[in-house]
Amino acid sequence: MAHPYFDAPAPRVLAHRGLTVPGDSHVENSLAAVAEAVSAGATYVESDCHLTRDGEIVLFHDDNVERVTGDPRLVADLRxxxxxxxMADRGGLLTLRDALEGFPETRWNLDVKAAAAAAEMGRLVAPHAERVLLASFSDARRRAALAAAAAAGAAVRPATSAGSATIARVLGAAAAAPASVLRRLLRGVDVLQIPQRQGAVRVLTDRLIRRAHDAGVEVHVWTVNDVDEMRSLVARGVDGIVTDRADLALAALDG
Structure with missing residues (x-):
């Protein structure tokens, strides 16, 4: 049975770090960026989580805040x-607690960016697990967050996507391994979230899409901002598009 996170119709448009369009004064992962994505009609918002010096989970992609604020300090060193x-004049800071409570209809795709954040993330998402997907390049970090959610009494396991090591094994198995091998590799995984290419390596193939679907796993592609490319990927069977332009994607893929 599919996780309740996936109850909304496909193809899924995942608003990458919220929505920021040319001319906006707010930055990615801010309160204003998320509000703009939701206002545009996004059901799914993708974001990233770090732990502050005083133990709060905040939505930030990088481990430092220089790119979006000009301040070179690490998130972990800031209160x-x-x-x-x-963030006061950049769209407003958004904590994970406020994101989950302030946008109660939104489904969150949350990347565990730091090992130190995993336990607190799991605890915070536990009451909202039916509308949260926990992701990370690190399988260890996402599993730690999943375990913390379970320990905190989550009624269902949060959905989850495969980390880099699992994806590498799946790519190798997808070429010729029996279905039983692929299903074992994907046990406990709901979705593969991948780029189309990684350097010279083609990651997304029609065979991978087909075999993932045979195993009951969705395929989402990041980060796609060209409308024609979005339509082509969906026509090939991709279930979700992670995009900086959720507004364009929602208009292009509606119906």
Missing amino acids: LRDLEAL
């Missing part, structure tokens, strides 16, 4: 109030 001040 919540420091980040709130830095």
